[in-house]
Amino acid sequence: MPADLAVETAHLLVVDDDARLRALLQRFLAEQGFRVTGAPDSAAARQALSAMAFDLVVLDVMMPGETGLQLVESLRREGNDVPVLMLTARGGPDDRVAGFEGGADDYLAKPFDPRELALRIRTILRRAAPPPATALPQAPVQLGMRWFDAERSELRGPEGTIRLTGGEAALLAALARRAGDVLSREEIAAALGTPEAGERAVDVQVTRLRRKIEPDPREPRFLHTVRHRGYVLRPGP
CATH class of the missing domain: 3.40.50.2300 (Response regulator)
Structure with missing residues (x-):
């Protein structure tokens, strides 16, 4: 459909x-x-x-x-x-x-x-919603022992599928599409479809996502804060 x-x-x-x-x-x-x-x-x-x-x-x-x-x-x-x-x-x-x-x-x-x-x-x-069939597929992104498939909005690891809310999946997909690039909070809010939510709301979503992708959310390996600029996703083993 x-x-x-x-x-x-x-x-x-x-x-x-x-x-x-x-x-x-x-x-x-x-x-x-x-x-x-x-x-x-x-x-x-x-x-x-x-x-x-x-x-x-x-x-x-x-x-x-x-x-x-x-x-x-x-x-x-x-x-x-x-x-x-x-x-x-x-x-x-x-x-x-x-x-x-x-x-x-x-x-x-x-x-x-x-x-x-x-x-x-x-x-x-x-x-x-799933992306249109004509869209070019995006390769899964490795986050240590876990992999994120943006096409399915699915995060998987040795323990199986890790559930993501719609906001968490959209945030991770936006970061994964531009892995290695710093995204401002305004760009992230726009990607989430909530431009009026404010910086604190973006920070909250990032904190929630880190709990699911980071071995230690207090010492992020993949989702980094860039002071005065925003956030960047750096995938890797």
């Missing part, structure tokens, strides 16, 4: 305790061509995720009981790497960083234009 068609027919899970907003989002996103399922809280979201496969979750942060942030953190611990776009009435830098630290792929502050929500959803889905 062509990537654009796969994006437009994606199945979304919208989780928000505000019944009116949830209904509005479901109707708008359905009009955009998506298949949409709604859930009023984290418990209902868990049930839906266990019963069906979703391409992306639109998740409110502040909900009674288990919050959206707690839910996405739990999903990541369980190895569920479904892309997550978080919605919140608190859109400050610290709140965005907390969302990215928890494993979210993007973050949108309320109130928002529904058209921007749809645009961000499509950006995340395209980022996660």
Whole structure:
């Protein structure tokens, strides 16, 4: 299936305790061509995720009981790497960083234009979609005992496949495409489709990725910080 068609027919899970907003989002996103399922809280979201496969979750942060942030953190611990776009009435830098630290792929502050929500959803889905068949394949990149296959967004090692979130896979793919070149935080944010996220959010994603590719994240061998410039990936055995 062509990537654009796969994006437009994606199945979304919208989780928000505000019944009116949830209904509005479901109707708008359905009009955009998506298949949409709604859930009023984290418990209902868990049930839906266990019963069906979703391409992306639109998740409110502040909900009674288990919050959206707690839910996405739990999903990541369980190895569920479904892309997550978080919605919140608190859109400050610290709140965005907390969302990215928890494993979210993007973050949108309320109130928002529904058209921007749809645009961000499509950006995340395209980022996660397989590349077109006509694209030149990129050779896997060696990171010590592990190999990253950008074509499959897959990181493998002696222990098997290491799960990456959509944001982590996109970050590693962007760095791998320009291995040996220093990428500024602005370039990385643009590659992730989140140019407004800010430098701290990029730093958070880098920290999360280092935990998965570095033998010792405190002494990086592959993903290096270049002071005042950005980050560079230096693959090797």
